[in-house]
Amino acid sequence: MQPKEIVVPTSSISMLRRPDPLADTQMTVSLGPQHPSTHGVLRLELVLDGETVVNAIPDIGYLHTGIEKTMEKEKWQQVVTITCRMDYLNSMGNDLGYCLAVEKLMGVEVPKRAQDLRVLLTELNRLSSHLVWFGTHAMDLGAMTAFFYAFTERERILDIFECVSGARLHQSYFIIGGVRWDIPENFPALVRDLLDRFRNFLDECRRLVTGNRIFQRRTKGVGVISKKDAIDWGLSGPTIRGSGVNWDVRKAEPYSGYDTYDFRVPVYHDGDVWSRYLVRMDEMEESVKICYEALDRLKGSGSVMADHPKLNLPERDLMKQHIDVMIHHFLLASEGFTVPIGEVYQSIESARGELGYYVVSDGAERPYRVRVRAPSYVNLSALPAMVEGQLLADVVAVIGSIDIVLGDVDR
Amino acid sequence: MSILSNIIDAAKEVVEVARTTAQGMSVTLSHIPTRKETVSYPEEAVTIYRRFRGEHFLDVNEDGKEKCVSCFLCAAACPADAIYIEGAEDQRPYEERIGQDHRYAKVYQIDYGRCILCGFCVDACPTDAINHGHNFEWAVFTPGEMVKDKDFLLANKWREPDVTPNENQLHLAARQKMDKLNIILK
Ligand code: SF4
Ligand code: SF4
Numbered sequence: 001m002q003p004k005e006i007v008v009p010t011s012s013i014s015m016l017r018r019p020d021p022l023a024d025t026q027m028t029v030s031l032g033p034q035h036p037s038t039h040g041v042l043r044l045e046l047v048l049d050g051e052t053v054v055n056a057i058p059d060i061g062y063l064h065t066g067i068e069k070t071m072e073k074e075k076w077q078q079v080v081t082i083t084c085r086m087d088y089l090n091s092m093g094n095d096l097g098y099c100l101a102v103e104k105l106m107g108v109e110v111p112k113r114a115q116d117l118r119v120l121l122t123e124l125n126r127l128s129s130h131l132v133w134f135g136t137h138a139m140d141l142g143a144m145t146a147f148f149y150a151f152t153e154r155e156r157i158l159d160i161f162e163c164v165s166g167a168r169l170h171q172s173y174f175i176i177g178g179v180r181w182d183i184p185e186n187f188p189a190l191v192r193d194l195l196d197r198f199r200n201f202l203d204e205c206r207r208l209v210t211g212n213r214i215f216q217r218r219t220k221g222v223g224v225i226s227k228k229d230a231i232d233w234g235l236s237g238p239t240i241r242g243s244g245v246n247w248d249v250r251k252a253e254p255y256s257g258y259d260t261y262d263f264r265v266p267v268y269h270d271g272d273v274w275s276r277y278l279v280r281m282d283e284m285e286e287s288v289k290i291c292y293e294a295l296d297r298l299k300g301s302g303s304v305m306a307d308h309p310k311l312n313l314p315e316r317d318l319m320k321q322h323i324d325v326m327i328h329h330f331l332l333a334s335e336g337f338t339v340p341i342g343e344v345y346q347s348i349e350s351a352r353g354e355l356g357y358y359v360v361s362d363g364a365e366r367p368y369r370v371r372v373r374a375p376s377y378v379n380l381s382a383l384p385a386m387v388e389g390q391l392l393a394d395v396v397a398v399i400g401s402i403d404i405v406l407g408d409v410d411r
Numbered sequence: 412m413s414i415l416s417n418i419i420d421a422a423k424e425v426v427e428v429a430r431t432t433a434q435g436m437s438v439t440l441s442h443i444p445t446r447k448e449t450v451s452y453p454e455e456a457v458t459i460y461r462r463f464r465g466e467h468f469l470d471v472n473e474d475g476k477e478k479c480v481s482c483f484l485c486a487a488a489c490p491a492d493a494i495y496i497e498g499a500e501d502q503r504p505y506e507e508r509i510g511q512d513h514r515y516a517k518v519y520q521i522d523y524g525r526c527i528l529c530g531f532c533v534d535a536c537p538t539d540a541i542n543h544g545h546n547f548e549w550a551v552f553t554p555g556e557m558v559k560d561k562d563f564l565l566a567n568k569w570r571e572p573d574v575t576p577n578e579n580q581l582h583l584a585a586r587q588k589m590d591k592l593n594i595i596l597k
Contacts, residue, residue, distance in 0.1 A: 049588050050572035074490050075490075078488075078531065081491075081527055081529040081531070082490070083492045085562050110574065145435075145438075145439050149442070151446050153487075155448070159460070162459070162460045162462070162463055163460040163462065163597075164462070165462065166460075166462035166463050166464040166530060166543065167463075167464050167528060170527065170528075170529075172529045172530070180530075180534075181462075184460075184461070184462065186597070204438050207434050207435060207437070208435045208438045208439070209435070211434055211435070212431045212434075212435055213424070213427045213428045213430075213431045213432075213452075214428060214431075229498035249501070313534060316539075319537060320537065326537060329535075329537060330482075330484060330537070333484050333487065333488045333531075333534070333535035334483075334484060334535075408570065
């Protein structure tokens with residue numbers, strides 16, 4: 001029998017456009033995976049004509065972790081320990097998305113205090129993520145000092161995470177039904193101290209980098225993506241708001257009580273690196289505002305876990321005294337709980353864009369499938385459209401401006 | 412004329428670049444007299460928050476008996492399968508045996524090549540036997556050394572800055588002498 005002819009769709013061929021052998025001015029260069037400006041292990045196959053980029057092919061897979069598959073092996077409550085490892089700069093947000101999805105599936109109501117705490121910590125995490133972006137983006141374009149200042153400030157945020165959750169990067173602090181512990185005593189003072197400094201810090205950033213003429217000339221008009229293209233590529237987060245699209249999941253589909261906070265979604269219209277830069281800088285200011293508000297709401301006390309017998313481990317004193325509570329504790333810790341059969345999609349606004357979780361349950365104590373719609377992955381796919389026709393040096397600026405995290409791209 | 416205006420534009424640009432760079436430099440210079448943010452760690456103590464989830468320690472009670480009853484709950488709750496336990500029975504009376512209960516862990520290992528310090532084992536333990544310490548110095552030369560045994564985990568307790576052994580525990584602490592951690596708990 002004759003083997004069937006394999007038909008390759010032309011669209012996939014054009015994605016892999018290699019240099020034309022007859023046009024000997026073109027050459028292929030690998031940028032990465034070990035290049036410091038690629039923010040991780042991104043490899044870009046660049047087809048160059050002199051200094052001009054003819055095509056860029058992102059080659060992903062160097063950081064493939066199989067996290068989505070690993071989630072199917074973990075119990076529902078254990079999955080939060082790995083969600084934060086995907087987008088390691090926005091770990092609180094990653095946990096939040098997963099927890100919200102499962103809570104939606106189970107129909108669990110999270111107490112007000114836990115919601116406020118979640119908002120406060122995810123916004124702090126957004127700040128810390130944007131600080132890393134700010135530092136590395138400025139450094140890629142030659143401003144070393146900004147990097148140190150940004151990381152100093154980020155250190156304080158990580159200290160706050162350490163204070164409240166016990167870990168600096170992979171907190172696993174949000175669990176299904178709420179958060180693991182209430183805040184310690186010194187927490188509000190630490191946060192207020194940070195927020196009070198932060199406005200001043202942003203001012204410094206403006207004088208240091210935003211006002212800098214060299215920085216502006218490296219970014220204005222570079223890596224433009226039009227409003228229509230941005231929507232067609234499915235971009236989200238600051239990357240699409242730099243192209244004039246007002247899309248923010250916190251406003252469009254509010255979760256965790258974001259609709260009760262007073263904040264603005266910054267939008268700029270030029271679609272270039274500079275616009276995306278300004279969006280993120282303004283966003284930090286808005287995040288500070290949300291943090292202040294959330295911190296005020298945290299005064300007083302209350303429960304931080306949903307009132308659901310299957311979700312929280314029983315109180316320790318009770319557990320040590322009564323055998324039935326002990327058995328419940330044992331079952332919960334070793335077997336976990338089950339989630340009703342069904343599937344659900346829940347998205348949140350992570351520091352990079354719309355982070356969605358599609359969770360399927362078959363009624364067992366482990367997820368049947370967790371699919372993650374990672375903002376970095378989608379945003380990276382538009383990179384070829386942004387850099388085509390640009391200079392080689394601008395590729396670095398564009399990569400910085402879409403703020404990808406490779407752990408988020410390869411799951 | 413256009414050449415002249417080009418020159419004027421270029422000159423303006425140079426002035427603008429110089430002005431904004433100087434503005435940036437003023438920020439940098441203003442930072443020089445401020446306090447240093449870094450800590451020279453092994454010489455100076457670092458500040459660590461109480462909740463910090465560091466290397467575990469296995470607890471003993473006030474009589475110096477191991478609290479662990481080898482119930483395997485920590486191993487079941489661990490998302491990373493990092494804990495290996497072999498349980499055993501010790502029928503001797505309380506004064507002679509090493510555990511607070513008849514059942515104790517003959518082998519108790521945590522593989523720090525796998526552990527992700529999530530703290531689920533600590534939440535699960537019904538006897539408060541396993542706890543997070545504050546140690547974060549883990550560098551070893553071979554992967555095998557990352558597997559810590561029971562003696563090491565028991566000794567870790569005495570490294571905590573705010574732990575002082577009572578007279579029943581003194582011999583344990585002496586036998587498992589390790590330097591105190593150079594940290595300040597906040
Ligand atoms: S901290 Fe987490 S990963 Fe480490 S041993 Fe305990 S449960 Fe396992
Ligand atoms: S450490 Fe605690 S949970 Fe683990 S086996 Fe011992 S008693 Fe059980």
